[in-house]
Amino acid sequence: MTFEEFVVARLGALLRYATALTCDPHQADDIVGEVMVRANGRWRRIAAMEQPEAYVKRMVLNEFLSVRRRWARVVPMSHEQLDDRAGGVDPYPEHHDRDDLIRRVATLPPRQRAVIVLRYFEGHTHDEIADLLGCRASTVRAHASTALARLRVEATTVGEIR
Amino acid sequence: MNDNMLRDALTTIADRAHDPGPVAARITARTRVHRQRRGLLVAAAAVAGTTAGTAVLLGRTPRVVSDPPSVSPPVSPSISPLPAPTGTRVPLLFRAAWMPTGYAETARDATLPGAPVRQARSWQRGDDVIHLFLHPRTEEELAGRTTSTIGGRRAWLTDNPGQPLQVHLDAAEGMLLGIAIDKAGDRARTAQRIAASIEPDGVSECAVSLALGWLPDRLTGTVTASLNGTRTDWSESLILESGQGRLDVSLAREVSTPKGEPATLRGVPGTVFMGGEIKDCGDAVVPPTDGPPATCRGRVASSARIELGGSRILRVTTWAEVTRDELIRIMNELVVGPEPDVSWLPR
Numbered sequence: 048m049t050f051e052e053f054v055v056a057r058l059g060a061l062l063r064y065a066t067a068l069t070c071d072p073h074q075a076d077d078i079v080g081e082v083m084v085r086a087n088g089r090w091r092r093i094a095a096m097e098q099p100e101a102y103v104k105r106m107v108l109n110e111f112l113s114v115r116r117r118w119a120r121v122v123p124m125s126h127e128q129l130d131d132r133a134g135g136v137d138p139y140p141e142h143h144d145r146d147d148l149i150r151r152v153a154t155l156p157p158r159q160r161a162v163i164v165l166r167y168f169e170g171h172t173h174d175e176i177a178d179l180l181g182c183r184a185s186t187v188r189a190h191a192s193t194a195l196a197r198l199r200v201e202a203t204t205v206g207e208i209r
Numbered sequence: 210m211n212d213n214m215l216r217d218a219l220t221t222i223a224d225r226a227h228d229p230g231p232v233a234a235r236i237t238a239r240t241r242v243h244r245q246r247r248g249l250l251v252a253a254a255a256v257a258g259t260t261a262g263t264a265v266l267l268g269r270t271p272r273v274v275s276d277p278p279s280v281s282p283p284v285s286p287s288i289s290p291l292p293a294p295t296g297t298r299v300p301l302l303f304r305a306a307w308m309p310t311g312y313a314e315t316a317r318d319a320t321l322p323g324a325p326v327r328q329a330r331s332w333q334r335g336d337d338v339i340h341l342f343l344h345p346r347t348e349e350e351l352a353g354r355t356t357s358t359i360g361g362r363r364a365w366l367t368d369n370p371g372q373p374l375q376v377h378l379d380a381a382e383g384m385l386l387g388i389a390i391d392k393a394g395d396r397a398r399t400a401q402r403i404a405a406s407i408e409p410d411g412v413s414e415c416a417v418s419l420a421l422g423w424l425p426d427r428l429t430g431t432v433t434a435s436l437n438g439t440r441t442d443w444s445e446s447l448i449l450e451s452g453q454g455r456l457d458v459s460l461a462r463e464v465s466t467p468k469g470e471p472a473t474l475r476g477v478p479g480t481v482f483m484g485g486e487i488k489d490c491g492d493a494v495v496p497p498t499d500g501p502p503a504t505c506r507g508r509v510a511s512s513a514r515i516e517l518g519g520s521r522i523l524r525v526t527t528w529a530e531v532t533r534d535e536l537i538r539i540m541n542e543l544v545v546g547p548e549p550d551v552s553w554l555p556r
Contacts, residue, residue, distance in 0.1 A: 050240070058233050065221040073226045080236055087240040088465075148218040156371035158393060167212065168219040181336060186393055193371065198215065 048099065050090040054083065057067075064104060067164045068111045070153040082106045083124055105179060108165075112157055151198050158193035162187055238484075238509040273414060285392030290349045296418040296546035297321065297434045297447065300411050301328055303343060303386055307406035309399060310331055312339060313555035314379075316437035319415035326384060328415070331437070338391040339403070342374075346385045351377060360405040363444035366397070375400035375555050378407060416549035417445035422542030425535050427453050440554045454529030463522045467514055474540045475523075482531055514541040 048056075051139070058079070065075035086093055086103050093099045152160060165179060166172045173191070177184040300320040312332040319328040324424040328343040344375045354365035354377065363379035373389040375396045380386040388403050390396040419466035438444050446460035469482030513536050525540045 051237075054233050054236060057230040058234040058236070059226070060230055062226040066226040067219050070222055072225050076227055076235075078230050080232065081317065083236045084239045087236075145214065145218050145221060148214060149222060152215075152218060152222065156369060159371045163215070164219060167215050168223065180394060190371065190393075209549060 048094055050087050050094075051104075053090075053094075053099065057103075058083075061098075061103065061107060064169070065107050065111070067168045068108070068161060070149075070160075078110045103170075108161060108179060110186075112161060120169045137179050148198060155194050155197060159197070162182055162190040163194050163198075166191060212309075212379040221482050233355055233510075258416035275440070294417060295420065296549060297420045298414045298416040299328075300327070300435055301413040301415055302410060303328075303341065303358040303380065303407055304330075304343060304404050304410035304413055305332075305403050306340065306408055307403060309334070309476075312337075314440075314553055317413075317415040317434070317556060318433055318435045321432045321434060327433070335463075338389065339423050340387075341403075341407075342389065343380060343384055344387070346379075346383050350385065359401055360407060362404075362407070364401075364404060366401070370396060371463065372396075374402045378404055385443065405523060414550070417447065417460075418449050418546045419445060419460060420544035420546065420550050421447060421449065421458065421539075422544050424449075424456075425531065427451075428456060428529055431438070436551070438551075438554060440551050441552055442501075443554060445549065451460070451529060453529060456527040456529060456539075458525050460517070460521060460523050460545070462519050465522065470513070470515075472513070472537060474513055474537060475543075476513055479513060479540075481513045481533060481536060483536070484510060484511040484528075485530075490507075511536055513537060532547075 061079050061083075062072070062075055065079045066072045069075050069078065083101065086106060091115045095104050096102055099163070152163065155163065161180065162176055166173075167175045173184045176187045180187065232506060259387065285356040299321060301317065301319060304507070311334040313334070314330060315333040315338075316331040317329070320326060325345050326343060327345075329340075330341045330390065332339045351365045354367050356461040357364045357366055359376065365377040369376055370395070371539075373391055373396070376388045378388070386407060388400045388489050390400050394489045415434050415436060416437050417433075421432065428449065428451045430449055433450070435448065436443060436445045442462050446457060446459040448458075464537045467480035467482075469480035472479055472481040474481070510528050511531060512524060512526040514522055517523050522543065523540075523543070525536065525543070527536070527539075532540070
């Protein structure tokens with residue numbers, strides 16, 4: 048698969064993934080754009096891998112988690128901005144619960160949010176997430192547990208994550 | 210709330226992703242520029258040529274990194290004895306007297322005098338990184354944090370172990386010093402121990418061999434110097450954040466094939482690529498079925514580059530509107546001084 052074919056086939060999925068991670072489609076564009084330019088420079092090596100998309104997704108994840116990048120860009124959001132963000136995500140004002148949940152997902156620290164996205168959006172196991180984040184599965188569980196507590200997910204409904 | 214609600218919420222967030230068409234167009238434009246930077250291995254001997262119209266001598270820019278790389282600058286004996294050009298040096302205001310075992314400093318960033326102070330220092334051990342960030346104080350950043358005193362300085366702590374920025378210290382004169390630990394674990398204790406060891410520096414510098422020479426009058430703003438890497442392979446840059454757009458000057462080891470128009474820059478063969486507004490996204494834009502027509506937004510950077518030998522590429526990249534002549538003049542009048550002190554970088 049050429050780089051151009053990969054872009055055509057997978058860019059939409061990568062943008063969705065990055066948007067779920069960042070909760071910000073503009074930042075997602077930025078991260079995916081940056082990653083794809085870098086991936087282009089080493090595409091022969093990436094294309095030769097068993098799962099090029101998994102590798103690129105890992106690059107997206109690393110870029111999202113880069114402290115240096117966040118330091119350069121992070122602008123604290125007010126509650127009003129968070130409200131706007133949630134409103135922009137969901138055009139149906141009657142979905143208050145989902146609005147609340149989205150707001151809380153957006154305020155999770157990046158690593159916790161990454162764990163939640165990798166678990167519930169990407170469907171990875173804890174061991175796979177540990178491999179992606181370069182930490183132990185127990186750390187992933189701790190992140191997931193803390194994040195879910197913050198999201199107020201009822202323990203009885205999340206037995207599978209234990 | 211249950212798992213399905215969480216999945217539903219994440220899907221809703223993901224649904225907000227932008228249309229890939231314009232994003233693909235911007236990636237295509239950027240990768241085209243990237244590809245144009247490959248190849249063109251200019252003979253190192255050509256580097257000794259003099260710069261047309263300027264007093265800056267390339268031969269005095271000892272950026273040659275041979276294989277095996279040499280730290281000491283090879284200076285051509287044929288160079289005329291003009292005053293040596295100087296790069297950019299910014300004193301760093303704080304240092305950490307303690308770091309966990311095995312960490313080595315790998316990056317320094319600092320805004321140049323005249324702009325609000327923003328400095329960053331990074332230490333690395335494998336993939337784990339620790340940062341010190343010095344920047345103007347904002348109350349928002351401190352909201353929700355517990356106040357304390359560490360090392361005689363007022364400190365703000367987070368009780369969130371997932372937060373890399375564990376400690377903020379009052380650095381006086383309206384400045385904050387943030388300590389961020391990338392690796393999860395006992396971040397709080399490590400950050401507090403580092404915080405207790407913070408002391409004024411003033412001796413260490415963020416030094417690069419580059420200095421901006423001529424710039425169009427409209428390109429003014431904050432300039433940040435940056436250096437990172439190892440003693441044998443490092444990158445240095447100056448980044449101008451202007452209201453008109455960003456301008457980057459970088460010097461780094463790189464193997465790439467430029468495809469821009471050939472041009473003589475600083476007296477040696479180089480390339481110039483003129484970017485601009487993205488006006489035609491071609492097939493990358495999917496016409497909407499309703500609503501206003503899709504437009505491509507964004508700007509492709511213009512760039513000029515030469516090789517200084519040893520695969521060291523000197524590049525000017527800007528997203529600001531500049532003419533070709535201006536871009537060439539910016540490149541020609543850049544000051545490239547002696548190699549900076551990289552003895553603080555790891556081997």
